[in-house]
Amino acid sequence: MANYGIKVSLTGYNVKTAADYQLLFSSGWPVLKIHAQGSFTVPDAGTDVTIFQHGLNYPPMFLVYDTGNNRSQLMWYPVYMNNTELKWYGAGTGMSGTRTLYYYIFRHDMTTNFTGTLLKSTEGSKTTGDQFGFKIAKPGKNVNSADYRDYVIHSSARSLQIHKMVNFIGTGTSWSKTISHGLGYEPFFLLYAYNSLYDRWTMCAADNWDFDAYADSTNVYVHGVPPATMFCVIFKDPYNLQE
């Protein structure tokens, strides 16, 4: 952060001594911002269908949940993202029947890079006494609502703060990429891969054995077999952090 800026700590932490991950936000880096969310029913899981046209003209970060069986379950296949839409690619999968999904599209471009500043990596102690706070209600919602879904941000709830976004190309076969993050702790991160042949981004999860990744206190290490464009988002969030 330059000589100016704003930062707000989570409830119970002194903003002057709080580690970056004990902040609600800081002007040195973004929080994860939701562009769109909603439910969609795939009428025939065996055919292709557009889930949501986002109109952003870039491929945004996304998450999709399968909501069948009275559950909400993260899924990565066969949902893909490109510059215009989130799409279900069911043709040829052998799937059938309907599927109900719940999706999130974030206002973060997977083709861009960003590195946040490092303000403080040592943990501040929790304080007692006055519990000040900061909250912004969503448009049309009451700022006194007890339902946290009604808020853009709330200092009694942690938000995922983005430390680094890296778009890179893995070339050749069996490539490796080391992404330094400088956080001093093992962070939580997510990884996405782009298939240029079909113009679609996918989340790296499940049996996506083409890619593997892990982190330590210095770097995120990514390995892939096929050449691919990748996107890694690293959060200011220690893997071992617990309340």
Add this chain to the structure above:
Amino acid sequence: MANWGMKISLPGYDAKTATPEQCVLHSEYACPKIKLNQNPPHFGIYQYTFTSNPGVGDTILTTIHHGFNYRPMHLVCIKYVDINSINRAQPLPAEYDADTLIDSYTTASDLVIVLSRIGTTNNLIGKTWTFKYYIFVEDGA
């Protein structure tokens, strides 16, 4: 943005002209939120060491009560050493081997981490897996 609201731009961008992508925070775009001071906590880690080899079918590794009366958005990441001795950290679902899927889901009351096996080729006894979980207040369904 309507005639009211709040946005904070990233360093180097003018808040008056910054796009949402160039903002730290923008009141038209909510962020996923994890409630503090919940019991059990809505974020943290859970470590599981196998003392027996799970059989075919579903084995629930843990259930974390969230107290919402709806299915919330969640993320669970697993950290493990795979069958090829490769370190991995990835969101669930994850496939340990061709027989073994590790997954998570929320119901209207709980976050559940479950292991599903269609075979028992690899013995899991002694394996330790570390899960990082987030239960968000946002809808997951």
